[in-house]
Each structure stands twice: as C-alpha cells, then as structure tokens.
Amino acid sequence: EAELPALTRERMRAARRLLAPRDGHMLRAVFLDRGAGRQGRLALVIHHLVVDGVSWRIIQDDVRTCWTALTEGREPVLEPAATP
Structure with missing residues (x-):
C-alpha cells in the first residue's frame, strides 16, 4: 500500500x-x-509453492472466520474446505 x-x-x-x-x-x-x-x-x-488462487481464497475465509470468532470471544471452528 x-x-x-x-x-x-x-x-x-x-x-x-x-x-x-x-x-x-x-x-x-x-x-x-x-x-x-x-x-x-x-x-x-x-x-508461491504453497498457495494458489484457490487455496488463497480458502486461507482468506479461514482467517476471517477465526478473527471473527476470536473478537466475539468464541472458539474458532473451521469446516473442511470443499474441493472445487
């Protein structure tokens, strides 16, 4: 930025x-x-060897889910990622 x-x-x-x-x-x-x-x-x-466009979206969703849960005082729960 x-x-x-x-x-x-x-x-x-x-x-x-x-x-x-x-x-x-x-x-x-x-x-x-x-x-x-x-x-x-x-x-x-x-x-770049461990992330691509598909896995990056999964990582973003997981980080968002964890961050939201933690800021709300909850334990994060992640569901298995669906394969495209």
Whole structure:
C-alpha cells in the first residue's frame, strides 16, 4: 500500500527474505500495528509453492472466520474446505 510507512514496507520485505522453502519456511505472518485508535493489519507472506488462487481464497475465509470468532470471544471452528 502506498500509504504504508517505510518501516512497514521494510518489515514486509524482511518477511519475504525469511521465506526459505528448502528449510520448510513457507509462510510468515506480520502484524502491522497502526497505533492507538487505528485498526491494525495482519499480513501473510506465503511462498508461491504453497498457495494458489484457490487455496488463497480458502486461507482468506479461514482467517476471517477465526478473527471473527476470536473478537466475539468464541472458539474458532473451521469446516473442511470443499474441493472445487
């Protein structure tokens, strides 16, 4: 995002550099704290070998389901993903 401060962009670049498929490091999660009164952002940096367009939509749905449940004080429950 163009409005992200340079430090945040650097954190994202650092997360990408830490991806190491040969060592099993395929995903990094970075929480972007935007300060008091502003909603933070969760960024998932995932190697292209483990995610495609279909699996990305499943991941988005699962993260959304978990986030909603946790913010409502509930235990997240994920259903098995249907195969297209």
